[in-house]
Amino acid sequence: xxxxxDKSNFIDEINANITLVDFYADWCGPCKMIAPIIEEIAxxxxxxxxxxxxxxNDAEIAIKYGVSSIPTLIVFKDGKETDRVVGFRQKGDxxxxx
Numbered sequence: 001x002x003x004x005x006d007k008s009n010f011i012d013e014i015n016a017n018i019t020l021v022d023f024y025a026d027w028c029g030p031c032k033m034i035a036p037i038i039e040e041i042a043x044x045x046x047x048x049x050x051x052x053x054x055x056x057n058d059a060e061i062a063i064k065y066g067v068s069s070i071p072t073l074i075v076f077k078d079g080k081e082t083d084r085v086v087g088f089r090q091k092g093d094x095x096x097x098x
Contacts (some may be wrong), residue, residue, distance in 0.1 A: 002042035004048050005051035014076040017050040018098060023065075023072040025056050029090045031071045037091045038073075048098060072098070 005021060006014055013019055022038045024031035042050035055062040064075055065074060065081070075083040075097050083097040 001046075001050075002039050003049060003051040005053045005061075007061060010051075010053065010058075011079075012063055013049055013051055016049050017078065018047075019051060019076045020094070020098065021074045022052045023055050023062055023067045023074070023078065024048075024052055025054060025067040025070055029072050033043055034073075034088050036069050037089075037094065040091065041094060045098070 003009075003013060014021065020038075020041065022031075022034070024035070034053070038050060038052065047077050053061050055067060061077055067074075069086045071088065072084065073089065073094060085097065
């Protein structure tokens, strides 16, 4: 299940086992292209948390994690960043990060 992440739940969610976070904006073309892939992963991988952060609504989270281009995908394990990619990626590339 895909989770909407914001300042009220972000820290709790990334401190869960493994979390894939998609930093995006509604106006971003590549973000729209990757969105169905992220949703598919969220539906298939019930062993991880998959969430999205809208950088327009929660800029402080994006700034804290150094997100300057979108889409940015960050993998967190037990609250620590373990991998990051910027830009559109195929499903296989994203799964390899996990």
